[in-house]
Amino acid sequence: MESTLQGQLKSWRHHLHQRPETGFEEVDxxxxxxxxxxxLGLEVERGIGGTGLVATLRAGSSARxxxxxxxxxxxxxxxxAPGRAxxxxxxxxxxxCGHDGHMSxxxxxARLLAERRDFDGIVRFIFQPAEEHGRGAKAxxxxxxxxxxxxxxxxxxxxxxxMRAGTFATRSGGIMASEDNFVIHIKARGxxxxxxxxxxxxxxxxxxIVLALQTIVSRNLDPGLQAVISCTEFITDGIRxxxxxxxxxxxDTRSYSKDVQxxxxxxxxxxxxxxxxxxxxxxxxxxxxxxAPTVNSPEYVDxxxxxxxxxxGENSIDANVQPMMISEDFGAFLQAVPGNFIFIxxxxxxxxxxxxxxxxxxxxNDEILETGARYFAEIARLALPRG
Numbered sequence: 313m314e315s316t317l318q319g320q321l322k323s324w325r326h327h328l329h330q331r332p333e334t335g336f337e338e339v340d341x342x343x344x345x346x347x348x349x350x351x352l353g354l355e356v357e358r359g360i361g362g363t364g365l366v367a368t369l370r371a372g373s374s375a376r377x378x379x380x381x382x383x384x385x386x387x388x389x390x391x392x393a394p395g396r397a398x399x400x401x402x403x404x405x406x407x408x409c410g411h412d413g414h415m416s417x418x419x420x421x422a423r424l425l426a427e428r429r430d431f432d433g434i435v436r437f438i439f440q441p442a443e444e445h446g447r448g449a450k451a452x453x454x455x456x457x458x459x460x461x462x463x464x465x466x467x468x469x470x471x472x473x474x475m476r477a478g479t480f481a482t483r484s485g486g487i488m489a490s491e492d493n494f495v496i497h498i499k500a501r502g503x504x505x506x507x508x509x510x511x512x513x514x515x516x517x518x519x520x521i522v523l524a525l526q527t528i529v530s531r532n533l534d535p536g537l538q539a540v541i542s543c544t545e546f547i548t549d550g551i552r553x554x555x556x557x558x559x560x561x562x563x564d565t566r567s568y569s570k571d572v573q574x575x576x577x578x579x580x581x582x583x584x585x586x587x588x589x590x591x592x593x594x595x596x597x598x599x600x601x602x603x604a605p606t607v608n609s610p611e612y613v614d615x616x617x618x619x620x621x622x623x624x625g626e627n628s629i630d631a632n633v634q635p636m637m638i639s640e641d642f643g644a645f646l647q648a649v650p651g652n653f654i655f656i657x658x659x660x661x662x663x664x665x666x667x668x669x670x671x672x673x674x675x676x677n678d679e680i681l682e683t684g685a686r687y688f689a690e691i692a693r694l695a696l697p698r699g
Contacts, residue, residue: 332386420685475657
């Protein structure tokens with residue numbers, strides 16, 4: 313039989329799923345979450361970093377504080393889910409990454425902790441906007457998040473399709489990579505396709521650049537380190553019988569340290585500008601830092617592992633999961649305060665919850681909502697124990 317808590321979590325999650333809002337537009341989402349938290353008796357402050365909010369719950373006499381974070385934004389994807397009762401009502405937008413479930417789990421933890429007050433200290437429930445493009449965490453911190461709502465540690469989680477539902481995975485150190493974006497503009501001289509000698513062909517130049525960039529990881533980076541360079545867009549102003557004058561290459565890089573980020577940027581710039589110069593073309597190279605790497609603090613990994621075992625069982629946790637090259641805005645928080653990020657299995661590939669993230673048919677697995685809520689509540693009890 314479904315528990316009262318599980319029924320409440322599903323109700324919250326389905327409401328949020330039907331009303332997705334994208335980065336920095338989470339006005340109704342923020343209002344809905346704030347109302348629930350106020351009903352539970354928490355102090356709520358809104359408008360932090362735009363649409364972000366923080367709710368505070370106190371118990372006992374300790375001044376020690378932790379943060380429990382959920383992301384709020386959806387994606388600009390049209391949901392493809394015939395027959396789904398709680399399908400998105402906002403055309404062209406959907407919760408394709410499970411942030412509706414993340415919010416519901418943190419709300420569930422707030423309910424459990426507000427009812428029992430079985431901790432000694434302060435719990436901050438942090439609801440962050442604009443995770444998908446890596447801007448929300450920085451916006452909240454720029455608005456004084458940790459000065460106004462200080463915490464000694466922060467904890468977050470993300471559902472993971474492909475992992476058995478209700479299991480956990482984390483690791484000490486880097487668990488998710490940084491994401492840096494690049495744009496390479498090549499300006500050459502267009503000409504008739506039948507008279508290439510009259511121009512400077514930017515397609516040939518750009519092709520050489522794309523291939524040369526692949527040598528950076530294999531020939532410039534220590535084999536013991538990790539990085540990925542991906543060229544994902546190749547844009548020209550040519551047509552079928554016209555060699556273009558301009559080509560733009562776009563893409564991103566993934567890595568785990570500032571030193572590797574700096575190496576990638578330097579070598580990419582040198583290669584791009586050098587190849588263009590060789591052919592007599594102009595090059596404009598742009599490189600921006602979007603997501604910080606998510607690096608778990610060793611002192612809080614054991615706490616997170618213990619919380620997962622207490623909630624889901626001894627064999628429910630992989631405490632040394634392989635690092636992933638995906639990125640998470642939570643990494644910016646971990647550069648300011650220590651903490652831990654953990655994955656919660658959404659369902660194996662061919663089972664319920666196994667549809668990939670950012671897929672138009674994805675849905676957060678309701679079966680893991682209560683497990684996630686109890687995990688976060690257990691984090692608070694372990695981090696803020698009563699004497």
